[in-house]
Amino acid sequence: MSADALSPRTAEPARGSGSSGSRPLRQVLLQREAGLAFVTIAVFAFFSLSAPHFFGLANVYDIARVTTYTLIVAVPMTYLFIAGEFDMSVGPSFALCNVFMALLVADHGVNPWLAALAAIGLGMTIGAVNGFVTTVIGVPSFIVTLGMLSVLSGIALVVTGATAVPMPDGIQSSFFSATNGIIGPLGDLPVSILWGLAVALIGACFLRYTRFGYHVYATGGNADAARAAGISPRKVKFLCFVLTGAACGLVGALQAGWLKEGDPTIGSDFTLLVMAATIIGGVALTGGAGSVSGTLLGAWIIGMLANGLILLGVESNWNKFFNGVIIVLVASGELALKNKDRLRGMLRTLPQRLGQSGPARFRSRT
């Protein structure tokens, strides 16, 4: 490709901070983070005041425990979004890894720790397939992972006959204390929360401080620039897909440890939850920006909402509805912020445009 084939010659507008019009990018990014923190606190305060039993250590732990799986996958999903891709197959990938782990333990007597590693390996393989088809063959990740979503849930249902796979009664392994134990001295802290926090912490540091993290941002921010600087956007994206798959394997294993069974239908809402956490967390839908700390807050907002609504007595199926609405609202909000000036212009000229058709309506466009 030619160096300039991908960008029009006028693509470099003077965007001086002094110029009128759009605000500095840095300010936009900072405002988004601050806004997110504010929303998190506001949601917490709202439910604390209105929902019985919401405020309290036990319930906070409960939210954290439920949020942990979403968070673990939302972290690499953040990488993917920043690199300019995403993965819709995480729900069924989670379910298949969960079932795979349970089958290994139940039918083949595999040590749970080994089975968990195998589940992570399966997840990585799924991620590698997604990554390969996206980066090497060049099919958009929307299509690849949508297809994969169907393929994986199909496999999970077929191999289990659509029923749960229980592990043998009375099975003993340190794996189970490491996944569903509680830590008494910390007010009965569920161990699984620590897995989520560990993934988030490591994921945040990796993205922020390592060379790979820098290249993830560069890949999504400007793939041509990355390529011209000797970075391989394909490799970066591929690795992000593999990481996402590994996370699906990990939550599959954690879930198997938690319930001591595999459930082929477990991931049905999971893709949406992960997407919602990531998008609320403020990743740029077009790539290039986002942070794990944002995603952490996003996952928490989703978790608090689910928990709080139940405590308020709202029927739990409404939760799906709200999650969907929030995704669309947040995404619209992001674009609206970005195009604030255009939007303002549109609003200002709306009366004229409604009142008349014809050349006059172009008047206020410059």
Next chain:
Amino acid sequence: MSGMPAADAAAPLTDRRIILSAEGLSKHYGQVTALDDVSLAIGEGEIVALVGDNGAGKSTMISILTGLVQPDAGVLRLDGEEVLIESPRHAQELGIATVFQNLALVNQREVAANLFLGREPTKFGFIVDRRRMVEQAAEAVQRLRVGLPNVRALAGDLSGGQRQAVAVARAIVGGGRVLLMDEPTAALGVRETRRVIEFVKELRAQGMSILLISHNMQDVFELADRVVIFRQGKKVGERVISETSMDEVVGLIVGNSYGSEA
């Protein structure tokens, strides 16, 4: 006579030592012939301008010299030795730095991160040493006397001229001795164009060899020692700046005998 392709096989019109040269390059994109058997040489410490109408093949030339695309035919030589430039990174290692037409900056990232894109200084081999990066970036910016307020600013928040400065500074930070610049003053205002021009002069004074693509004849005549003219993928002329005129060069660009576009 000026448009005769036969004249091009001759050695370049310079007696400087040739640093980087291309011989008989061709490049096709499907039906389109972007380059057709063109040769070009850049001498030590000189500025060679490459001019031609839109689609003449100038950017394609740069893409080949910087390893982004491989030619269908022809050879490249560095210090007289034949080289295969495999990738942008390889080009960097060979000392060939490029300022792309689209600038290739990551808007969402800091100036410092852009300056060191793809070669971030690290601790333990994988953790980016941000402090060192910012220090070195500030140093480079100061050394190059580019008017950048702060290397921690996001690239997307800079003006056109500042972005150009970042792109050039990045090329230099890599330690290149040949600099390829694709329309560095396009889309810039008068003052910022001036600044880039001064900047290019400064680089030449420091001994850099430069290939400069530009549509602006004033810039070409102010800066270049030699000018090479492409038309529709072919090299149609080469002139020493002091021995030619704008009229002649423009004539070569549009093709004297054809009037306007073919």
